[in-house]
Every structure is written in C-alpha cells, then in structure tokens.
Amino acid sequence: MPNVVPNETHPGSKGRVTTSGVASNQLRSFVALVIDTLQEAIARRMIWGVYGASVAILLFLAFILEIDLVLGAKSTINLFGQEAMGTEDLERLNTFISLVQGAIAAFLYAVSVFVAIFLGAGLSSTILERGRLDALLARPIPRVQLLLARYTGILLIACTNVVLLIVASWLILGWKSEFWNTGFLSAIPITCFMIASLLSLVMLVVVLTGNGAIAMIASFVVIVFSPILAQNELAIRLLPSGFARGVWHTLYLLAPKVFELGSLLVGRIGGATTFQWQPVLSSALFAAIALALALWRFSKTDR
Amino acid sequence: MSPYPAIQAESLSKTYFFPWSRRRVEALRDLTLSIPAGNSFGLLGPNGAGKTTFLKILLGMATPSSGSAHLLGQPVGQFAARERVGYLPEGGSLPGYHTGRSFLRLHARLAGLSGTSMESRIDAVLEMVSMREWQTVRLDRYSKGMAQRLGLAQALLGDPQLLVLDEPTDGVDPVGRALLRDVLEGLNQQGVTIFVNSHILAEVELFCRRVAILHQGRLALQGDVADLVQQAGYRLQWTSPHSGVIPTPLPTVGDHPSQEPPQWDEDRQLWSVELPDTVALNQAIDVLRQQGALIESVERAHASLEQVFLRTIRGVEEARNA
Numbered sequence: 001m002p003n004v005v006p007n008e009t010h011p012g013s014k015g016r017v018t019t020s021g022v023a024s025n026q027l028r029s030f031v032a033l034v035i036d037t038l039q040e041a042i043a044r045r046m047i048w049g050v051y052g053a054s055v056a057i058l059l060f061l062a063f064i065l066e067i068d069l070v071l072g073a074k075s076t077i078n079l080f081g082q083e084a085m086g087t088e089d090l091e092r093l094n095t096f097i098s099l100v101q102g103a104i105a106a107f108l109y110a111v112s113v114f115v116a117i118f119l120g121a122g123l124s125s126t127i128l129e130r131g132r133l134d135a136l137l138a139r140p141i142p143r144v145q146l147l148l149a150r151y152t153g154i155l156l157i158a159c160t161n162v163v164l165l166i167v168a169s170w171l172i173l174g175w176k177s178e179f180w181n182t183g184f185l186s187a188i189p190i191t192c193f194m195i196a197s198l199l200s201l202v203m204l205v206v207v208l209t210g211n212g213a214i215a216m217i218a219s220f221v222v223i224v225f226s227p228i229l230a231q232n233e234l235a236i237r238l239l240p241s242g243f244a245r246g247v248w249h250t251l252y253l254l255a256p257k258v259f260e261l262g263s264l265l266v267g268r269i270g271g272a273t274t275f276q277w278q279p280v281l282s283s284a285l286f287a288a289i290a291l292a293l294a295l296w297r298f299s300k301t302d303r
Numbered sequence: 304m305s306p307y308p309a310i311q312a313e314s315l316s317k318t319y320f321f322p323w324s325r326r327r328v329e330a331l332r333d334l335t336l337s338i339p340a341g342n343s344f345g346l347l348g349p350n351g352a353g354k355t356t357f358l359k360i361l362l363g364m365a366t367p368s369s370g371s372a373h374l375l376g377q378p379v380g381q382f383a384a385r386e387r388v389g390y391l392p393e394g395g396s397l398p399g400y401h402t403g404r405s406f407l408r409l410h411a412r413l414a415g416l417s418g419t420s421m422e423s424r425i426d427a428v429l430e431m432v433s434m435r436e437w438q439t440v441r442l443d444r445y446s447k448g449m450a451q452r453l454g455l456a457q458a459l460l461g462d463p464q465l466l467v468l469d470e471p472t473d474g475v476d477p478v479g480r481a482l483l484r485d486v487l488e489g490l491n492q493q494g495v496t497i498f499v500n501s502h503i504l505a506e507v508e509l510f511c512r513r514v515a516i517l518h519q520g521r522l523a524l525q526g527d528v529a530d531l532v533q534q535a536g537y538r539l540q541w542t543s544p545h546s547g548v549i550p551t552p553l554p555t556v557g558d559h560p561s562q563e564p565p566q567w568d569e570d571r572q573l574w575s576v577e578l579p580d581t582v583a584l585n586q587a588i589d590v591l592r593q594q595g596a597l598i599e600s601v602e603r604a605h606a607s608l609e610q611v612f613l614r615t616i617r618g619v620e621e622a623r624n625a
Contacts, residue, residue, distance in 0.1 A: 025415045032412035036398075043400030043441075131396025135457065138362045138390035138467075139413040140382035302319075302365035 001303045028147050029141045037123060037153025046122060047157060050115055051287070054165045057111065061104065095270075097177045102266035104173070105187040108165055112179045116158035116195040117219045120202040123154050125212035133303060143299040151203055151291070156201070159192045166191070190265045197256045198222065200290035207294045207301075225251075226258035240254050248265050256283040307376030309465045309496035310338040310361060315370035317356050317520075332382035332520040338513070340464070343487070343497040345511035345528075347612055353520040354500050355393075358469060362390055375464055386415075391460030393469035395502075398452050399443025403434060404528065405444060407457060414461035415513070428456040430484055449575070453624040455483065465496045472506045484509060494609055508532070508608040516615050524615045531611045536579040538604040542594045543574055577604045 041047040127133060127150050136146055166187045174180040198219050205215035232252040239245045257279035264276060317331040328452050331353045338344045348354045359365040360372055363380045377384035378599045389449070397406060404425060411421045429435040432452040445453065451471065458466060466487070487510055501507050507514060508528055515525035524531070566574040574596075578584045588598060606614075 028415075028417060029413050032409055036409050040398065040400050041407065126398075129396055129398075131392045131394045134362075134364065134392040134400055134412070135390065135454075136413070137364050138385060138392075140409070140415070141413055142382075155601065288460040303357065 015251050020212040026141070026145065026284070029139075030145055030152075030256075033146060033149030034153040034156065037150050038157065040126065041119070041123060041157055043154075044122070046119055050119060050161050050163070052159065053111075053115060054161055054168075056169050057108070057165065058172065061169055062176075094176075094179050095177045097173070098181060098183075099272050101173055101181055101184050101210040104169060105184060106262050106293055108162075108169060108267050109187060109191045109265055112158070112162045112165060112191050113194055113198060113223070113258065115161065116154070117198060117202060117216055119158055120154045120199045121206070121212035121216040121219075124150055124203055124206045124215070125210065128206065128210050137303060144295045147203065147207070147298045148297060151199060155196055155199055156190075160197045161197065162191045163188055181269060183271065187265055188266045189262055190268075193280070194256065194261050194283065197287035197290075200287040200294065201256070204290045204297075207298045222255055223258050226255065226260075229255055230257070230259045230263075253282055254285045254286060307340065308337045308343075309340045309342065309375060310336065310372070310498060312336045312357070312372040312427070313370055315357070315360065315372055315451060317353070317360060317365065318368045318370050329520050331360070331367070334517075334520070334522055336515060336522060336525070338496065338498065340496050341491070341494050342513055343491045343499070343511045345499045345501060345507035346517065347501070347507060347514055347608075348517035348523075349616060351519075352517040354517055355469075356520075357517070358467065358500055362388070362467065387461065387464040389461060389463035389466045391451070391454045391458045391466075391468045391471055395407075397442040397445070397453065399441060401442050402439050403429070403442065403445075403453050403456075404438040406453065407438075407460065410457045411460050416460065424462075428459045431459060432456045433482060448476050448479035451475050452479065452482070455486065459490075463495065465498065466490065467498045467500075469500045469611060470502065471499060472501070472503055472602040480506070503611055504608045514608070518616055518619045521619075523619050524611075528608065530609060532605050535583070536577060536604050537584045538575060538577050538600075538602050539584060539591075540573050540575040540599040540601075541591050542572065542599060544595045544617065571597065573599055 022239040038047070127136075127146065137143065166185065170181075170184045173184065201219055201222060202212075202215040205218045207213060209215070229248075229252045234251065235248050236245050239248060261283065262278075264279065268275065310616065312334050315331055315334040315336075316329070319328045319330055320326075321328070334353070334357065342453050346354050356365060360367050361374060361379055363385060366380065372379045374384040375387055401409070403560065407425045407428065408421070411425055413415075416424055425564075426435070429438055432455050434452050434456060436515060437449060442450065442453070451474065455468075455471065458468070468487075471483055471487075475483065497510065499507055499510050501510075511528060513525070513527050514531065516523045517538065565574045567574055576587065578587055588601075591598065
C-alpha cells in the first residue's frame with residue numbers, strides 16, 4: 001500500500017487553500033496565459049501585420065470614397081440637373097451609400113476572417129512545441145485552461161482588429177457621406193462571431209494534427225464550400241438520390257454559415273428589419289462542438 | 304522535508320496502442336519504485352527503456368494503463384501532486400519571444416506567485432543559476448547552456464520539494480555543468496529531492512546517490528551508486544619478467560568464466576586484471592609470484608557507472624535469450 005497523504009491538505013503547502021483562493025489562482029493563470037499569447041503575437045510581429053493591414057485598408061477606403069463613391073454618386077445626381085437635392089434624391093443617395101457600405105462591410109468581414117485564421121493557425125500550433133508544452137503541463141493548472149487561454153488570446157487580437165477596422169470604416173463612411181448608418185456597426189458582432197466559430201475549427205485541427213497549415217487549409221475549405229452549401233434548397237430539389245440529399249443537408253446543417261452570415265450582414269446594413277437566427281444558431285453549435293472536442297482531446301491525450 | 308516518499312510507483316504499467324498499425328508497445332511493465340524524500344536519484348536506461356514514459360506519468364502528462372504512482376504522497380495527475388514539483392524538460396525549447404525575466408514571470412504566475420513575492424523569487428532563482436545579467440535578453444539569443452540554466456531557474460520558481468530534471472546537462476559546457484552540479488548539490492543538502500533522467504552516466508554518477516536502470520519497461524537494477532560501482536572486487540597490477548607476454552595460467556584463475564583477460568598498459572608497462580573476490584585475488588597472486596612477476600599494487604576496483612549499466616543491460620539480454 002503506498003504511503004500517501006491521508007487528507008486533502010498538501011504536505012508542502014503553506015496552509016489549506018480555499019475554494020476562492022483556487023479560483024483566484026486559476027484566473028491569474030488564465031490571464032497570464034492570455035497575456036503570453038499577446039506577447040508572442042507582438043514579438044513575432046503578427047500583431048503588427050494584422051493592424052498594419054487594417055490601417056492600409058482604412059487608408060485605401062478613405063482614398064476610394066473621396067474620389068469615386070460619394071463624390072461620384074453626388075455628381076451622378078447633379079448630372080440629371082437636380083442641383084438642390086430633395087427628400088427622394090437623398091433617399092436614393094442613402095440607399096446607394098447603404099449598398100456601398102454593405103459591399104465594404106462584406107469585404108471587411110472576409111478580410112477579418114482570413115486574417116484571424118492566419119493568426120489562429122500561427123499562434124495555436126506553437127504552444128504544442130515539445131519542451132515548451134511539457135513545462136506548461138507540469139504546472140498545477142488544468143490542461144483545458146492552457147488551450148482555452150490561447151483561444152481567448154487569439155480571439156482577443158482578432159476581435160480588437162475587427163472593432164478597429166469596422167469603427168474606423170464607419171467613421172470614414174459617415175464623414176464622407178454624412179450618412180451615419182448604425183447598421184454598419186452590426187458587422188462587429190457578426191464578424192467576431194464568425195471568427196470565434198472558425199477559430200474553434202482551427203483549434204480542433206491543430207490539436208488533432210499538431211499542424212497549423214492543415215488547420216488553415218481546413219478553414220479555407222469550409223469558407224470555399226460555404227456559398228455552395230448555402231444553395232441548400234436548390235440542391236435538395238436537384239439532387240437525384242435521397243442519400244445525396246441527406247449528405248448535402250447534413251453538411252449544410254453542420255458547417256458554419258460563413259456565406260449566409262455575410263449575406264445577413266449586408267442585408268442588415270441595407271436596412272433589412274428581419275434577422276434569420278438559424279445560420280447563427282447552427283454556427284454557434286458548430287463552434288461549441290469543435291471547441292469542446294478540441295478541449296476534450298487536448299486534456300485526454302498522452303503528451 | 305516531506306514525511307512521504309518523493310516518488311512512489313506501485314506496479315506501474317503503460318501500454319501504447321497505435322490504431323493505424325494495430326501495434327501495441329509496452330513502455331512500462333509492472334514497475335515498482337520508491338524514492339525517499341531528500342534523495343538524489345538517477346534514472347538510467349537505453350533508448351526506449353520507458354524512462355520518458357515514467358517521467359510523463361509522474362508529471363500527469365500520460366495516464367498509466369495500470370498501477371499507481373504518487374508524488375510527495377499525492378496521487379499523480381492531481382494538481383496538488385505538481386504544486387511542489389519543479390520540472391526541467393529535455394532540450395528546453397524555450398519560447399524565443401520571451402526575455403529571461405518575462406518567461407520566468409509567466410511560469411511564476413502559473414506556479415501561483417504574484418506581486419512582490421513573485422519578483423523577489425524570480426531575482427532569487429536568477430541569482431542561483433547566475434543568469435541575472437541575462438534576464439532582459441530574448442531567449443532566442445541564449446546559448447544552449449544558458450537556456451538550460453534558465454530552464455532550471457523556471458523549475459525552481461515554486462520552491463519545489465522535488466526537482467525532476469530530464470537530461471539537465473545536455474549541451475552544457477563544463478563550466479555550466481559545474482554550476483548546475485553546485486546548484487543541485489546545494490538544493491539536495493537543503494532537503495530537495497533530485498530526480499535526474501539522463502544518458503550521460505558520468506553526470507548521473509556525480510549528481511546522484513542512488514540510481515535505477517530501466518530496460519524494456521522493467522526495473523533491471525537499483526541501488527546506491529557507491530555500492531554498485533564497488534561491486535567489481537579488486538584490481539591487481541604487476542610487471543612481468545616476460546615483458547608484453549600474458550602469463551598463460553592467469554585467465555583460468557578463480558574459475559570465473561566472465562572475467563576479462565589481463566590488460567597491458569603500454570605507458571606504465573604494467574599488466575592489470577580485475578578480480579571479483581579475495582579468493583580469486585589470492586589465487587592470481589600465487590600464480591603470478593610463481594612465474595616471477597612483481598606485484599605492483601592491489602586496490603579496490605571501482606567500475607564506472609557506465610560499466611555497471613552495460614553489464615546490467617547485457618545480463619538482462621542474456622537472461623531473456625536464455
């Protein structure tokens with residue numbers, strides 16, 4: 001029979017640790033690991049790459065809007081001999097600007113998602129490096145926390161970038177067009193939500209394969225197939241066999257709705273009053289399952 | 304010092320199963336081992352002997368297939384078991400984007416330290432491994448020896464009662480090795496248990512008072528280093544009147560078939576042979592004296608740990624083949 005400590009108090013500990021003390025330690029560890037992710041992103045210049053790209057996009061937007069879109073729209077209206085704009089013309093201009101804003105939001109949505117995947121694949125695989133991971137696993141912290149903190153850190157960087165990009169774009173658009181469309185800001189939660197969903201997939205693939213490149217490819221496959229799967233109703237009508245229809249429909253239900261959420265976003269900026277929750281809920285379910293599987297696998301695998 | 308054994312393994316087994324190739328590998332087989340607190344212990348074994356698997360089970364990185372293990376009285380796998388354990392992984396692989404200090408801050412927070420106590424503990428461990436002047440330098444600029452020293456500092460952050468070191472002197476120059484040895488000796492004198500997993504047998508011999516040899520997942524031998532290296536008996540040295548010629552009757556002396564033949568030392572112009580016991584020694588002296596040889600010296604023979612290791616591995620292999 002092994003000679004073991006008879007009660008829960010560790011012989012070397014300086015006293016009984018309370019539940020709140022343990023929770024506080026766990027929180028401190030979690031924050032330390034999130035900060036570690038940020039430090040790595042800064043030191044590897046990934047964060048500067050992300051924010052640098054965003055600043056470049058913003059400068060480009062400011063330049064384009066100045067020359068082509070707003071002034072161009074105004075000159076088009078002037079071309080029809082209506083110097084002083086009436087209410088109807090203003091509405092037409094607002095609709096046009098909403099369309100432009102929708103296109104810009106869709107572009108920013110796509111760019112932000114791609115950037116987040118690059119970031120996620122680069123930062124999630126490094127934590128699994130041998131030696132580095134061993135030293136972390138030997139610490140008295142749950143394995144789940146290691147992975148969750150990394151996920152949170154990556155999400156934090158990606159979402160901060162989204163907020164910067166969308167808010168600055170909104171300011172530029174409003175300043176240039178004098179049309180302050182608050183619907184444009186709904187791009188922030190929708191884009192962040194989709195990034196969270198796809199990052200869950202990145203984490204799962206990295207945990208399963210240990211390879212960031214494969215995780216990136218898997219995410220791009222999901223994005224590329226998203227508009228195709230979105231034609232679910234048409235496909236179900238056209239597919240000949242019940243089996244093929246079943247496979248298609250299952251894939252449609254399981255996959256994150258990258259394309260549909262993008263379409264929802266454009267519609268919302270265009271003034272759509274209804275919002276379809278099905279793509280949001282199924283994408284949330286996908287994210288929850290992928291992340292739960294990644295955490296489960298990471299905590300159970302022998303390292 | 305902990306009243307419980309630092310490490311205790313009871314009938315520990317670990318089998319890896321590879322589903323793609325449908326292959327099973329028994330990495331550990333029924334290993335029972337107890338290391339008292341305050342000891343300095345070396346775990347030896349050829350590649351694939353199960354050393355790393357054992358270490359990973361102890362640190363909660365792998366789960367045993369059967370049996371149990373405890374660290375300082377706590378079942379492995381529980382956080383409490385790792386609270387008072389410091390670990391230096393093999394090869395280091397430190398994250399290059401950290402400076403020495405920021406790396407230690409991360410691990411100090413994970414060890415439950417914070418505020419001024421954290422900063423003073425970091426200062427103390429940097430001082431212990433003589434790395435204070437390098438604390439602001441990024442880790443990707445460290446030499447391998449510096450990385451090992453910082454790795455040791457990381458392992459010491461939580462004021463451990465048990466220090467687990469995986470190949471601690473791998474890639475470290477002689478000066479760095481001497482420093483590590485001094486630090487570990489000092490810690491051991493303060494009651495910290497040192498557990499070393501190493502291929503460098505001479506280092507283990509210097510660091511550790513007790514060793515175990517694992518082979519094919521089983522415990523092949525364990526004992527105090529001093530006892531193990533002394534069990535070789537006597538070394539007899541003589542000069543022969545027939546220089547360079549082996550005295551013919553000697554190899555059969557003592558009836559020990561595994562005895563090595565006499566060795567000729569060209570530099571010192573001496574013959575020498577190792578004899579297992581006093582009977583063999585006296586028989587050899589009688590034979591040599593009859594041949595007119597001059598006995599130069601008789602001393603207690605000390606096998607190196609490497610010789611003990613190789614002899615043990617060979618013994619296990621021979622027993623298995625038989």
